[in-house]
Amino acid sequence: MTVTTTLPRAPMDPGLASFLAQAAAQGNPPLESLPLEIGRQIYRDLAAGLGLPPPAVATEDRSIPGPGGSLQLRIYHPDVSGSLPALLYVHGGGFVIGDLETHDAVCRTLCHDVGAVVVAVDYRLAPEHPFPAAVQDVVCALQWLATHARELRADPSRIALAGDSAGAQLATVACLHTAGTITPRALGLIYPVAQHHSEPSASMAENGEGKFLTLGVMQWFIDSYLGGRSELTRHPDFALLSAPTLATLPPSWVATMGHDPLRDEGHALAQRIQQAGVATEHRHYPDGIHACIHFTAVSPLGGQVLSDLAQWLRGQVDAQPRV
Template sequence: MTLTNTPLPTSPMDPGLAAFLAQAAAQGNPPLETLPPAVGRQIYRELAAALSLPPPDVARAENRIVEGPGGPLALRIYRPLVPAPASVLLPALLYLHGGGFVIGDLETHDAVCRTLCHEAGMLVVAVDYRLAPEHPFPAAVDDAAFALQWLAAQAVELGADPARLALAGDSAGAQLAATACMRAGASVAVRALGLIYPVAQHYTEPSPSMAENGEGKFLTHGVMKWFIDGYLGGRDELRRHPDFALLHAPGLATLPPTWIATMGHDPLRDEGHALARRLDSAGVPVTHRHDPGGIHACIHFTAVSPIGHQLVVALAHWLRART
């Protein structure tokens, strides 16, 4: 879509997503931010498993442990079903999962990564980075940046082309993907960056979309505060740190061609839109996909609405064309 300062359009929420939210509200479960992080993580795993369509087949999914900056770091490597000789090196994607830097793991995003691997025909490496509040900022971004360097160094051994690398992530993972890319600079040849409803700026003053969508639409203002407080360890001065607040990061102009998705009923809609405009102004080629009827985390809700699956497939095809 064309990048302008005009507010992004909204439409009535997708009927399947609206029905899911109504059912969830009727159950009267305690707010996520009132629960211990370990309980929130298990709820997220169960929700993703229950509401996702069965993922497509891949050739293999291999778990691997490497020594990261904070100790053992778990990765999951997905290989696509592609009829190519073993000597042909594949493009590769490093994927950073969402979950507000507090929840999420390799299991919550397994279906997403399998879909990307299948649809893009790429080797996909998912990163189980350290989570807050046990490991506050900058642990997650340190792990993400390390994983990118690791992938670049090990690409050939994995059967991937180090000159055909991409990064992607959703929500907090999108923030980590962009930051890892800026940290790497010219040391890694990243061809493309995919950001699904990114965390780009979260200050004490809410954006219009945070005020508009901050209650009753899955990602609430209270949950977002819980995430950010846990990640930043309550240190408000870090809210403008360039490794956190993408809209104030000095290295935006160094990013590769970038694909950004926003949702009409997402509290993060406006900051994602602002990031797309900022990148465009910095000279970065930007593709902005906006779904007026979508909500945050819709990539997990593919069994109740087509929006999330269509979004992931669109990203996969964009990545395929640029790597």
Template sequence: MTTTSIPAVLETAPLDPALAGFLAQAAAQGNPPLETLPPPVARQIYRDLAAGLGLPAPGIVSASDRTIDGPAGPLPLRVYRPGVAQGELPLLLYVHGGGYVIGDLETHDKVCRTLCHEVAAVVVAVDYRLAPEHPFPAAIDDVTRALRWVAAHARELGADPSRIAVAGDSAGAQLCATAALRVRESIPVCAVGLIYPVAQHFSEPSPSMAENGEGKFLTTGVMKWFIDAYLGGRSELARHPDFALLHSTSLASLPPTWVATMGHDPLRDEGHALAQRIAQAGVATEHRHYPGAIHACIHFTAVSPVGNQIMVDLAAWLRVQLSRATA
């Protein structure tokens, strides 16, 4: 497989008009910044937002909850299966975003149902521990444990253990890529899908942070809150390879990787740099840029179609990668 040419300069475009209207309406409401709220309140706001701004997910997908033994106690999972599929299916471990502080099985239920339907795969979502109650490395330890468990129990889930992929958005993208690197010698992960990934955050300021750090949903204030909570105030961890993917020396060990960046996202430049770095390491890399989109737009499918398009594009790529695993 050849590596997609990744442009040195990303395409620019005005903010999607529907997303611009949504952001203006949100600003007019005058709600307190998320980082000023107690974590349980912020988490409920995120659940409500994801439920209210997303289109209904495909109804033919079934879901069931279960719990496995995690590194520090019970670890909840949610297993999705497409209703019309037969035989052993590919398996996708999905890791939710939310800055390591918010997000759970409910915030990403529609996302997982959509991917389950579009990929025609068993999808397993992991409800990893959140900061500040559980700082680094709790989240990555949980995600790694979940990946090892699904690989060992794929057939029990009706899936093919030789066709496993991982994907996630934002912080979840960083976690799933890191987990894939952690298990690279024991589990043959076929593909990694990264939607607006966290790759370094504040360790190296970027133009997109300055351009998009206010007024476009993900702000510099909430990002600082997320990272301070997750790293427990330990600034020396900001370049740890299990947190900052751009400082990893193991990117060449990734399987084929798909990276999506948004034009009006503070994380745009680090996601772009990550795609370039992975490709330069010799990994087959597909980079998709959505110039009019913002961070978290996969939740806003009732506002703009771009979020759903991102999931459809990722699913199409995953189908190809997972079909190659059987060739």
């Protein structure tokens, strides 16, 4: 992995630094050492307890046929009249934790701020359902949205995708899989997984301990998702930096955080997308950490990231269609 430009550096946001210091003082066991369901519940509790109340929007839960059986979606409707854009949101959590509840506030915020119908997909998680189950589910959800957009009062020509961390990776892979059949307007990636730590980067060494996302939990995620099959670490549906081409992606927005182990691979991904000829905006937050979009009651930074993404998405889905 090659990153050709040095990103700005800054001390960690004070609110986030205080939160991490308090968490360290509690001496909690590493997430990867806990029973799986406890780890998943801890993520739900963090997301629910450390965020500001999101905007009130109407929601409905729906079940659709999926590759592995019933696939759950949560659909968010803004209080806006007329035909709307649609946004497929794919949650993060290392392919192992995370669900519709952990990212409910994120989806409500984007629904309100973009003025779009948001569809969140509850894709199958590892280790119960290893790679490529999550890929299949997200592709299925995107295809369903493209086919059923009008039922949701959305314009099928104004579809966008977004996600954070592993969800950003899955959203990107879904775009690549459906190239030529679905033409999204935009792809928003918040601290994306692009290669994980098969090739350790400077940001892995700098930020791999004590900054929420650790090397240990990342190894747990990758082992669970790939089922211990090391040959998959360079599969293009996992390692985006190994994809043969990214030229079919829609205009892309990539957010990286200065104190995130994934900083450098996110930066490299933004560069690769741009080098492929895709309009790309890379927003770097030098004082941020991984998962900060959940911690809006701790620091305003996560809210700023979502606001910046929403503003960019509005500009893309309200623009004239690409020729």
